Amino acid sequence: MDTVIVNRRAEQRWAAGHPWIFRSDVVQRPTSPAGAVRVETARGLPLGVALWSPKSEISLRMLDGDSRAELDRTWWRRRIAAAVRRRTVVAKAATAYRVVHGEADGCPSLVCDRYGEYLVVQLLSAGIEQYRAEIIAALVDVLDPVGILARNDVPVRTREGLPRTVEAVHGQVPREIEVEENGVRYLAAPWDGQKTGAFLDQRENRALVGAVSRGRALDCFSYHGSFALHLARGSDTVTALDSSGPALERARANAALNGSANIEFVEADAFEFLRAREADGSRYDTIVLDPPAFAKNRQSLTGAVRGYKEINLRGMRLLAEGGYLFTASCSFHLSRGLFFEMLADAAADSGRTLSLRAITGQPHDHPEIITIPETGYIKGALLQAVD
Numbered sequence: 001m002d003t004v005i006v007n008r009r010a011e012q013r014w015a016a017g018h019p020w021i022f023r024s025d026v027v028q029r030p031t032s033p034a035g036a037v038r039v040e041t042a043r044g045l046p047l048g049v050a051l052w053s054p055k056s057e058i059s060l061r062m063l064d065g066d067s068r069a070e071l072d073r074t075w076w077r078r079r080i081a082a083a084v085r086r087r088t089v090v091a092k093a094a095t096a097y098r099v100v101h102g103e104a105d106g107c108p109s110l111v112c113d114r115y116g117e118y119l120v121v122q123l124l125s126a127g128i129e130q131y132r133a134e135i136i137a138a139l140v141d142v143l144d145p146v147g148i149l150a151r152n153d154v155p156v157r158t159r160e161g162l163p164r165t166v167e168a169v170h171g172q173v174p175r176e177i178e179v180e181e182n183g184v185r186y187l188a189a190p191w192d193g194q195k196t197g198a199f200l201d202q203r204e205n206r207a208l209v210g211a212v213s214r215g216r217a218l219d220c221f222s223y224h225g226s227f228a229l230h231l232a233r234g235s236d237t238v239t240a241l242d243s244s245g246p247a248l249e250r251a252r253a254n255a256a257l258n259g260s261a262n263i264e265f266v267e268a269d270a271f272e273f274l275r276a277r278e279a280d281g282s283r284y285d286t287i288v289l290d291p292p293a294f295a296k297n298r299q300s301l302t303g304a305v306r307g308y309k310e311i312n313l314r315g316m317r318l319l320a321e322g323g324y325l326f327t328a329s330c331s332f333h334l335s336r337g338l339f340f341e342m343l344a345d346a347a348a349d350s351g352r353t354l355s356l357r358a359i360t361g362q363p364h365d366h367p368e369i370i371t372i373p374e375t376g377y378i379k380g381a382l383l384q385a386v387d
């Protein structure tokens with residue numbers, strides 16, 4: 001293994017619990033290709049072992065504070081087994097959940113989601129790509145899946161100088177996998193669905209709003225209907241809205257799977273729909289707003305906040321007396337502080353009185369490590385109209 005010398009800032013960052021070392025903090029770059037390297041300070045103090053990405057701005061991702069660590073199948077098996085143990089609570093409530101949440105589980109740039117007997121992995125750096133065989137072998141040792149799919153079609157791989165492909169790397173993986181969460185069944189689409197096939201990161205929020213849903217419900221940005229399916233259990237009627245026809249097709253199939261006959265599916269732009277419902281004086285007892293990330297980067301934050309405010313303002317106005325609004329943002333660049341500021345602004349302009357019933361984030365299987373802000377991105381709030 002090559003040795004890399006890093007500066008004081010890199011040393012302090014790692015000491016403060018963050019595994020990334022940026023290009024500008026590497027004093028002496030290794031000449032070896034992507035893989036693992038030993039990391040040392042200029043004074044020769046060993047910091048540990050890291051993944052090395054020659055093309056990335058994030059040059060090093062610390063893996064182990066022990067410089068003697070051998071990153072073999074056994075090492076990966078231990079890391080993955082520990083991540084699995086932390087999820088025993090989740091495994092009782094769902095057959096689909098995240099097994100490895102990258103940096104938050106000590107496996108930087110590795111994602112692994114479980115869909116019943118299948119796994120979907122994402123190798124998101126040049127360094128981790130070198131350990132593909134060991135990681136797949138370790139996953140087979142720990143979880144014994146029928147098949148493993150690599151959903152390596154994400155843009156970040158291009159920045160790492162890696163090809164973008166989707167391929168089965170162990171056994172076979174079907175186009176659709178039926179899974180269950182908190183008593184609701186749905187079909188995941190591992191090969192071509194968003195993320196690794198479903199939005200696993202809202203599971204606990206779906207249960208939360210599902211428990212208070214009633215009357216007339218609206219699920220905006222519904223995708224495959226996962227919030228709508230939970231709302232359907234307590235509500236008289238549910239409108240599942242999305243701008244994507246194919247997404248709604250799957251939502252319809254999911255409703256049939258659960259025998260939920262009280263959901264109507266509307267293909268429309270959420271902004272236009274909310275505006276039109278406000279104009280015609282509609283009211284809902286339960287509303288869910290779970291939009292895509294409006295802020296894809298820091299530059300688009302101002303416009304994104306405007307978008308979030310608009311849908312939230314309209315959602316608040318559409319609430320019946322005592323009605324619930326569950327609202328979320330999955331934009332990493334929108335901080336928790338800004339999210340609540342935006343909600344307060346929307347509430348002030350809505351002319352309604354809203355009480356904060358719950359502040360939420362990511363579920364158990366998507367741990368947010370306090371010293372690694374990049375591991376957290378979802379902010380959620382359950383509000384109730386008091387008037």
Ligand code: SAH
Nearest residue numbers: 199221222223226242243244269270290292
């Ligand atoms: N709530 C879902 C995830 C939503 S993902 C779940 O828990 O599984 C965001 C969804 O918003 C996508 O399905 C996308 O098609 C839809 N979308 C994006 N822009 C939209 C718009 N302007 N109006 C309505 N839907 C939109």
